[in-house]
Amino acid sequence: MDFETLVRTRRSVRGYKPDPVPKQVIQEIIDVAKGAPSSMNTQPWNLYVVTGEPLDKIRAGNTERMLAGVKPQRDFPTKEAYEGIHRERQVEIAKQLFAAMGIARDDKEMRQDWVMRGFRQFDAPVSIVLTYDKILEPAAIGQFDLGAISYAICLAAWERGLGTVINGQGVMQTPVVREHAGIPDTQAILTCIAMGYPNDDFSANQVKSTRADEASFVNFVGFDD
């Protein structure tokens, strides 16, 4: 696939076939993705590629704690709630996903079901948990670098017929993820990427999210026209 087609066709996948992903394919993906740039070539990422029983335990632990009302516990400060244009965009993608899934606005049960799917990482057969060493705090630059490798993973996976969704929900209960993925206390858990072969019958997988017009976020400076 040429690069433009890859970028223009990729979308987040939230419904997966149960088929396992061969370890060798994941190794290939990571080998490509580690070509991502990082500040001063620090390559500050650690990846935990989790499948099988440990991943099932993470799903179960996340579900149990979320249902019990345990407050999300992240390893770094996060924004509580978006406002303005950012909130509008958050609502828009939620509406697109709910419409595709046939979930009505007032259907609390189905909405809750959807949220719980997120905490189970959409039942993907693989989850790649990304961490950085806490010694890097304040780690905005390191987090940026992990973002770069995350996108590279998503693209390299898509090129191989694999779907992904970068998934904050999957790591909201960090003690659960830390325990079952064997992550030391010296590392901060940033996010995870659910991965697997897309289930083409899962309607949310057809959702193509929108993007703002360049006029609203690009500023050309010093050009003649």
Ligand SMILES: Cc1cc2nc3c(=O)[nH]c(=O)nc-3n(C[C@H](O)[C@H](O)[C@H](O)COP(=O)(O)O)c2cc1C
């Ligand atoms: C840092 C980050 C965290 C995300 N967390 C979630 C999540 O918890 N649940 C979810 O369904 N999607 C999550 N997403 C996926 C975004 O919703 C998705 O990338 C966005 O709507 C654009 O859609 P696209 O990936 O299909 O282009 C996350 C994406 C990023 C980059």
